[in-house]
Amino acid sequence: MTDIAPTPAGAAVFTDDTYVAPRGVWSAVKRFVVRQPVGMIGIVIVALFGIAGLTADWIAPYNPTSNDFSAMTEAPSWAHWLGTDQLGRDILSRILFGARTAFIVGLTSAIVGGFSGLVVGVGSAYFGGRIDLFLQRILDIVMAFPLIIMALAVVSIFGTGVQNVIIAITIPLIPRCARVVRSSALAIREIPYVDAARALGYSHSRIILNHMVPNVVAPFLIMLTSFVGQAILAEASLSYLGLGVQEPVAAWGLMLQGGAEEYASTAPWIAIFPGLAIMLTVFGINLFGDALRDVLDPKMRER
Amino acid sequence: MHRYIVSRLLLVIPTLVGAAVLVFILMRLIPGDICLVRLGSGGTSFSAQALAACHAEIGIDRPWLLQFWNFIWDLARGDLGISMWSGKPVVQEIATRFPVSLEVATMATIIAITIAIPLGTISALKQNTWIDLVVRTFSIAGIATPAFWLGILSILFVLDLSQAITGHPWMPSIDYVPIWKDPIRNLSIVMLPAITVGYRYAAVSMRMTRSAMLEVLREDYIRTARAKGLLEKIVINRHALKNALLPVVTVIGIEFAFLIGGLVVTEQVFNLNGIGRLMVLSVQNQDYTMTQALVMLVVTLAVLSNLVVDLFYAWLDPRIRLR
Numbered sequence: 001m002t003d004i005a006p007t008p009a010g011a012a013v014f015t016d017d018t019y020v021a022p023r024g025v026w027s028a029v030k031r032f033v034v035r036q037p038v039g040m041i042g043i044v045i046v047a048l049f050g051i052a053g054l055t056a057d058w059i060a061p062y063n064p065t066s067n068d069f070s071a072m073t074e075a076p077s078w079a080h081w082l083g084t085d086q087l088g089r090d091i092l093s094r095i096l097f098g099a100r101t102a103f104i105v106g107l108t109s110a111i112v113g114g115f116s117g118l119v120v121g122v123g124s125a126y127f128g129g130r131i132d133l134f135l136q137r138i139l140d141i142v143m144a145f146p147l148i149i150m151a152l153a154v155v156s157i158f159g160t161g162v163q164n165v166i167i168a169i170t171i172p173l174i175p176r177c178a179r180v181v182r183s184s185a186l187a188i189r190e191i192p193y194v195d196a197a198r199a200l201g202y203s204h205s206r207i208i209l210n211h212m213v214p215n216v217v218a219p220f221l222i223m224l225t226s227f228v229g230q231a232i233l234a235e236a237s238l239s240y241l242g243l244g245v246q247e248p249v250a251a252w253g254l255m256l257q258g259g260a261e262e263y264a265s266t267a268p269w270i271a272i273f274p275g276l277a278i279m280l281t282v283f284g285i286n287l288f289g290d291a292l293r294d295v296l297d298p299k300m301r302e303r
Numbered sequence: 304m305h306r307y308i309v310s311r312l313l314l315v316i317p318t319l320v321g322a323a324v325l326v327f328i329l330m331r332l333i334p335g336d337i338c339l340v341r342l343g344s345g346g347t348s349f350s351a352q353a354l355a356a357c358h359a360e361i362g363i364d365r366p367w368l369l370q371f372w373n374f375i376w377d378l379a380r381g382d383l384g385i386s387m388w389s390g391k392p393v394v395q396e397i398a399t400r401f402p403v404s405l406e407v408a409t410m411a412t413i414i415a416i417t418i419a420i421p422l423g424t425i426s427a428l429k430q431n432t433w434i435d436l437v438v439r440t441f442s443i444a445g446i447a448t449p450a451f452w453l454g455i456l457s458i459l460f461v462l463d464l465s466q467a468i469t470g471h472p473w474m475p476s477i478d479y480v481p482i483w484k485d486p487i488r489n490l491s492i493v494m495l496p497a498i499t500v501g502y503r504y505a506a507v508s509m510r511m512t513r514s515a516m517l518e519v520l521r522e523d524y525i526r527t528a529r530a531k532g533l534l535e536k537i538v539i540n541r542h543a544l545k546n547a548l549l550p551v552v553t554v555i556g557i558e559f560a561f562l563i564g565g566l567v568v569t570e571q572v573f574n575l576n577g578i579g580r581l582m583v584l585s586v587q588n589q590d591y592t593m594t595q596a597l598v599m600l601v602v603t604l605a606v607l608s609n610l611v612v613d614l615f616y617a618w619l620d621p622r623i624r625l626r
Contacts, residue, residue: 137317140314140321141318141321141322144322145322146597146601146602148565148567149329149582149594152583152587153330153332153586156334157329157333229447233449236452240449240568241567241571241583253449256451256455261455264455265463271452271459275455275456278447279444279447279449281447282446283443283447287443
């Protein structure tokens with residue numbers, strides 16, 4: 001069977017089943033669904049929470065911040081599917097709105113941290129020499145620095161709030177991405193085509209963007225996926241410590257703070273459901289990330 | 304090799320100095336004044352002279368450059384100074400809290416190793432079977448579970464279990480005792496935190512073991528070993544596992560260094576008086592000397608473990624030295 005599939009550049013190439021090079025996005029998706037059923041489960045889980053976060057305004061049965069002192073620490077029932085917390089707030093509604101917070105923080109931190117790391121990593125490998133040495137030392141410092149002090153400092157200097165939590169979580173992600181990208185990029189730099197591009201007089205930015213970045217995309221995407229999960233976990237931990245998102249904003253980590261421990265034995269649902277939401281979301285992201293690695297990394301594909 | 308060691312050691316210095324500069328500046332950018340907190344904590348009013356005297360006493364009225372020079376000079380002589388908050392030597396404050404964190408981290412590592420290496424190996428050997436699927440799910444779940452939530456659940460579980468068995472709820476005591484003084488009480492305090500941290504840690508190491516093992520099992524020398532008729536047990540234990548464990552040991556070593564500084568949340572859940580909570584407290588109290596000392600301690604541990612790993616690799620693989 002021969003069909004015409006558009007390449008990312010927009011030009012059309014003839015493809016058939018024996019020729020596996022550029023395929024359309026749609027058929028790549030179809031292949032992923034068939035070959036990676038576990039990864040699909042991950043996508044479905046993440047999509048459910050993502051949709052919950054997007055549509056929380058319409059689907060949440062209650063206002064996530066309004067207290068109902070006549071219904072405090074109520075067990076799950078038809079009125080409150082997941083029960084209520086110590087202030088009488090509906091836990092299901094808070095989890096739905098918490099999904100929004102988690103995804104905003106998770107996606108923003110991962111994307112900003114990942115792309116900054118990509119620029120630093122590829123740049124460091126491409127320019128080499130003193131620039132590389134200098135950038136590597138900066139990354140060393142940030143990586144060895146205790147995250148909690150960094151987060152505390154950011155929050156103390158700029159104040160609490162979602163955007164500052166994002167800053168605190170993003171900073172430590174940058175060196176980790178830069179490290180991995182740099183080591184992939186170093187290998188590519190040795191390949192003669194980079195020298196050829198330089199001999200042709202191409203600009204640095206053109207060589208970096210057109211010739212090096214596309215070759216480190218696979219490890220980069222895999223890392224970006226795992227960053228989303230890690231950022232969601234980090235946000236939950238910071239909020240739990242009282243250094244992240246602040247009341248009354250609905251955030252999963254925050255829901256586990258204070259009341260959850262105090263009422264753990266009398267109202268365990270306060271502690272169980274928000275944690276389950278965090279776990280399921282990050283679990284889904286990791287399932288997807290693993291499948292993505294299997295697809296993108298040819299060495300893994302053989303196995 | 305000597306040249307490599309020297310050049311690698313020289314690279315440690317900028318990292319340590321950089322971390323010192325970073326913590327020094329960060330602490331001073333945080334708005335607030337430790338003396339206002341110290342003098343005002345009793346609810347009494349105080350004079351401007353008292354405030355100035357307090358500033359002079361802890362030395363924060365001096366120019367930043369001089370303060371930084373003093374910090375570095377004291378550090379170089381191994382003097383961590385006096386806590387600005389409690390007035391006690393920083394070394395003493397850290398010494399009372401370090402053992403708890405160290406013990407939790409050590410036990411978590413032991414738990415991680417005993418779970419991760421056998422399960423990771425089995426998972427690789429039985430690749431794409433249901434055993435592999437179960438182990439991988441177990442490990443992905445471990446990475447996805449927030450340690451503090453697991454902590455809350457385990458406390459809940461212990462409370463309910465003790466209630467059901469003895470009729471009254473039992474909670475581990477808060478006061479830490481060294482393991483050689485009262486092993487049972489010590490373990491009752493440390494065990495649960497170590498398990499909750501160890502699960503995540505095991506999950507990470509398990510994935511590393513599995514992928515390293517899969518890589519090694521495809522090597523030619525494994526085929527050779529099998530072809531010459533070695534017992535499968537010997538092929539796995541002596542040829543495959545030994546080589547696969549190298550990256551695993553690296554991960555464990557580096558994670559361990561980070562763990563000591565990263566136990567904050569676990570210490571919070573279990574009410575442990577460790578290094579992590581001391582860090583949070585010292586930043587919140589604006590205790591410059593204490594925070595600086597703690598950061599330098601954690602950074603030094605991280606840098607040293609990296610150094611050891613790098614040297615170990617260079618010793619094993621001569622190509623690294625020559626780069």
